Amino acid sequence: MWQFGEKINALIVFAEHRYYGKSLPFGNDSMIGRDHFGYLSTEQALADFAELVVHLNQEASTPRSVISIGGSHGANLAAFFRMKYPHLVAGALASSSTLKKFSNITSCDKYSQIITSTFKNAYNEHCTENIKKSWTVLKDVAFAEYGVQFFNEVFNFCEPWKAADPVNNFIYELNSIYWHMAMTNYPYEADVYTFLPANPIRKFCSNLDENYDGQELVKALRRALDVYANPKGEKKCFEFPKRRLMQESDQKAWSFQRCTELITGMCEGTNNNMFPPDNNNLQEEIKGCKSTYDLPVERYVNRIRDHFGVEKLKTATNIIFSNGLLDPWSAAGVLRTPNDESIVINIPEGAHHIDLRYSNPLDPPSVTQAREVEELYLKKWIRQFRRKTYNFM
Structure with a gap:
C-alpha cells in the first residue's frame, strides 16, 4: 500500500480499532464491566x-475516493467496511481474510492440513513424518531415566531442566512455531513475530530429511529449531525467542471479541495432519468463553455471519479477496469469486498477506502478478467512484 499509495498520490490513514492501542474510551477502566466493554464490536468500530x-x-x-485495505482480521474489517458503507468506500483489498471461518463450513482441522502440506512440499515427506513422530518421541525420551540429562546436553537450555515436566510446554511451543513459520514463510528475511531467514520452512525441513527416531530424532529436531530460535547463530544457549504480542489491554480486548463475535472452533491432531491430537473444537471454545465472561456465548457464534452475510457474499461488490495458499488461514479465505463484481486472487507461492508487503526482488511471479491485478482493479474502482460522485454533484 505504501508503494501503490505513492504511485496514485494517495493519503494513507491508519485508524485504530476502538479498545486497541490508545483508543480506550474509558481509559484504564475500558475492560471493566459490561457497561464499559459492551461498546466493543465490529459494527461500532466500522462506524x-x-x-x-x-x-x-x-x-x-x-471528495476523496476511499479504498479500505487490511490483512488477516484487518482484511475482514476492510471487506466489511466496503459492504456496510458502499457510499463512502470505493473498494477494498482484503488480503488473507478469514471470513469463511464464521460460517462454520470450514473443517476445524483444515488449517493444520495446510500447514502439514506446506512443510511436506518444502523439502520432502520425511519432514512431516518426523514431526508427527516427534510428539510421542519427545515425551518418551524426556521421561526416560536418562531423559533430563540428555535434553540438557543436546539443547544446552539457557534454563536447564530439572525434571521432565517442561517437555509438555516444549511441545505446546512447537505447535505455535509451526503455525508462525507457515504464516511467515516468505522468500526473503522477515521480522514479524520474530526474525526468520528466507524460506524458513525449507531450511527447517532440510534438517529432518531422513527417517529419524528416538534420540536421533530429538537431535535432528534440535538442529532444525535453530532456524527459528537462533537464525543468526548469535545465541550461546537454547531458548525460544519471545514473540511480539499485543499489549495487555489489547489482549483483553481481543479475548472479549473472540468470545462475543469472532468465536470459531479449531482443532489440530487428526490422521490428516502432523499435529498431536487435541480436544479443541467449537464447544470447547464456547465453554472456555463462558467461564471467562458471564455472557450467553452460544448466541454469538453466528453473529458475524448473520450481520455481514459472509456465507455467500453474493451482494459484496468491489472487493479483492487475495489468499496466499501457503498460509494456514487460507482455509477460511474466500477462494472462489462470489459474483461478477468482486475479485479473488489466489497466490500459490504466498504466505500470510504477502501481497501487502513491500515488493522484493525475491518475490515469486505469482505475488508480483497479484499486485499488478490489484492495482488495476483499485484504480478502476477509484475512477468509477469519482465519476459517480461528480455526476451526482
Missing part, C-alpha cells in the same frame, strides 16, 4: 471509521 472518512472528506476541497 468509527465511517465518521473518520466523513471528517476527512469535509476537510478536502473535493
